[in-house]
Amino acid sequence: MKISVGIPEASRGEAAALYWDAFGKKLGFTMGPKYRALIYINRVMRSDHGICAHDEHGRLIGVAGFKTINGALVGGTFTDIRKVYGWVGAAIRVWLMGTLERDTENERFLMDGLFVAPEARGDGVGTALLDEVVAEARRRGYRQVRLDVVDTNPRARALYLREGFREIETHNLGLLRYIFGFNASTVMVRDV
Numbered sequence: 001m002k003i004s005v006g007i008p009e010a011s012r013g014e015a016a017a018l019y020w021d022a023f024g025k026k027l028g029f030t031m032g033p034k035y036r037a038l039i040y041i042n043r044v045m046r047s048d049h050g051i052c053a054h055d056e057h058g059r060l061i062g063v064a065g066f067k068t069i070n071g072a073l074v075g076g077t078f079t080d081i082r083k084v085y086g087w088v089g090a091a092i093r094v095w096l097m098g099t100l101e102r103d104t105e106n107e108r109f110l111m112d113g114l115f116v117a118p119e120a121r122g123d124g125v126g127t128a129l130l131d132e133v134v135a136e137a138r139r140r141g142y143r144q145v146r147l148d149v150v151d152t153n154p155r156a157r158a159l160y161l162r163e164g165f166r167e168i169e170t171h172n173l174g175l176l177r178y179i180f181g182f183n184a185s186t187v188m189v190r191d192v
Contacts, residue, residue: 001125002054003132007047007063014060015050016041019074022115026150029179030096040084044076051132053116053125062116064129066136069104072112099176108146108189109137114156126156130163138192146189150182157186165190 007015016038024034031037050073053062065073082090104110111133116125137145147165149157165188172184 001056001061001123001128003051003128004054005051005132005136007045007050007052009047011052011054011060012042012045012047015052015063016045018060018063018115018117019045019113021118023113026152026180026182028181030093036084040076040081041074043084044080045074046071049073049112051129051136053120053129055120060117061120062125062129063114064111064133065113066133067102067104067110067112074113096179099173100180102148105146107142108144109133109140109142109192111145111147114147121155126159127163130159134190134192142192144189144191146187148185148187151184151186152182157188160188160190163190 019041020034020037024032024037027037028034031040049066049068049071051064051066052060055061063073067073067075078090078094081093085093102110102112111130114126114129114133116129134145145165147160149160167186167188170184170186173180173182177183
């Protein structure tokens with residue numbers, strides 16, 4: 001397995017598909033249908049805000065995204081959203097996506113999603129990506145890494161706890177749980 005900072009141009013389509021496979025259930029109502037979501041993700045994906053894992057054949061098997069003041073792995077503007085979903089679709093989606101928005105901060109490096117190809121899960125890909133996220137945070141001068149994990153993803157939560165993250169607060173979605181498919185997200189941090 002090879003871990004590298006940045007998403008190669010040749011892997012963008014694979015990264016978008018893996019992103020949707022991992023987060024489509026959570027974001028389906030907001031970003032769907034799938035074909036539009038893939039167009040949007042490909043359009044806005046910031047290759048410089050991702051860390052990749054490739055297998056020995058060069059196939060993308062995992063990505064960890066991060067968010068800085070300069071952008072996020074999958075961000076975008078109202079104009080980007082409008083070009084894919086139209087005016088009304090964009091207005092609704094901007095509001096819904098805004099409810100999940102997480103701000104960057106000076107003290108903590110924000111990991112903004114980690115996803116692994118289904119056939120590579122359980123092979124240490126997530127752990128290797130987390131290690132590189134911590135190394136990237138250290139290189140950038142941060143003292144901690146921060147992430148959010150949803151209550152419907154116990155495998156991810158278990159991985160983060162094993163890797164030294166600790167829970168610091170939980171946010172309940174209230175009625176928005178019917179849109180996003182989870183009840184709460186927990187903020188976790190780890191010292192670097």
